[in-house]
Amino acid sequence: MFEEKEFRELVVQGAVYKTKYTRKFEERDVWETPDTNKLYSFIPGTIIDIYVKPKQKVKEGETLLLLEAMKMQNQVRMPFDGEIVKIYVRKDEVIPNRHLMVEIKPKK
């Protein structure tokens, strides 16, 4: 409430209220249903190795790449049997959190 804001609308149980928003409310994360075919980084870090190539068939549990963060080498594994569609990172690349690393698709 540091700056005066114009009144906005907020819907609670069908009723439309005139009110102000807080900074925290405006900056809240809007929910998106996760796409299981896209693997995002869960922590910022460095890609230290990539073991797969596009179009390669991969079994569930196989390691796709190594993401080093907080001095730990995290193995990013295949969540199901399938195929690599596209790789969005390069070896030695430093990536932020929630960064798209690999696109995959399940076995037909």
Place this chain on the structure above:
Amino acid sequence: MSLRSNVLDLRRRRKEVQQGGGEKAMEKQAKMGKLNARERILALLDKNSFHEYDLFVEHSAKDFGMESKVLHGDGVIIGTGTINGKPVCIFAQDFTVEGGSLGMMHARKITKIMDHSLKMRVPLIGINDSGGARIQEGVNSLAGYGEIFFRNTLASGVIPQISVILGPCAGGAVYSPALTDFVFVVENISKMFITGPSVIKSVLGEEISMEELGGARVHAEITGNAHFYAKTEYECFEQIKTLISYIPRSNLKKAQAYPPKPPLKGKKIEDIVPVDPRIPYDMRDLIKTLTDGSEFFEVMEHFAPNIIIGFGRMDGETIGFVANQPMVLAGVLDCDSSDKAARFIRYCDAFNIPIVTLEDLPGYLPGVDQEHAGVIRHGAKILYAYSEATVPKVTVIIRKAYGGGYIAMNSRHLRADFVFAWPTAEIAVMGPEGAANIIFRKEIAEAENPEEMRQQKIKEYKEKFANPYVAASQGYIDEVIEPKETRSRILHAMKVSENKSVGIPNKKHGIPPF
């Protein structure tokens, strides 16, 4: 040696130690826009009331070149004094001495004054301005922090504990303020964080300034770690003095009563609140029509402003106010506002301060972010706090009191002593719009003109349920009152509650959802 020369020697020694880290360091402190530790104490306490202890304490560290270092007072000043005549214990870390770093003797001085304040049942004020643990003293410095946290916890709910962040307060050091009742921060001066910007950058690659990470504004608005935000140190000290005037010196006392005065003749209470429950107003204007001199001392003004908490006086006695703020997010309860109110309610209960609740809310804030952030357990805190509180509790329902929000805001069912409602009150499971959509779903869907039918059903529901009389018929509210009667009704309720005596089942302690 004569007595005179002994005294002169003492004076010389005192003067030397009182220079803290020396002229250069003092100048540096001033250049940062900061007062030094001694200036702060003198500015906060009543004139000539400060009495210092442990002035001649010295560190005993022997490693890493510490043996040759002289650190005056070991970087902290402790003592007692008065604020508006009321005794307080105080410590102030001295950043000019080795960055105010905390070594064993430094911590021992702090715990000495903490023990004193607990024994004597007087408030404790800690001024934090420190680079953190004195690394050369190793685990002794960690032990020092632990001893402080432990005392903060034991003293919690017994004496008021106030933390003033006037410099860096980083790493483990932040947990002492976090355990205390009220945290004061000052723009551009206060910095609080667990991990600083440089570590965050090197480990995670995220770049952020100190101010954005843990500056005063962040803690006042975003994290909720701070309760009071000031632009200058002097403004901060005035806030502390005001706070001290509202609270008792310990849980054994009541807050000091002041001469009663009427509210200022300003806006009339009935002109503040629009009848349409969807139109906002500033709840603080309403509070000010109730309090002596229309004075209201708001706590956590910038954090979760959809609920208002703070102190005012009625007939000279301190009252804790908890009120929904329709002006912000329609006054909904959410994670932050529940957390904010619950802690304040527990503070008032611990320190014998009666609570007045002013209610006007549409319920809980909808949203995935809220659900995933744990609005269930955070929301439960407010129920817990109200149910547990045994101080006099009065509720006035101004307009909306829907669903879980109605129950949470100190309803009769949570053992409110008196519940009043304005004739504009709507006490129902939900607002007319939502209710009509559910109850008459079929009729609306099958109608020739669904929107027309919806409006008609909303109107029907409104007439039947959106009023205070259904709840009044069940005795859930004690009386429907005219807006202008609000102050006199609360005053009378407080008067008859003076000797209130209720208990809670014997237990070691409850397990609140925190």
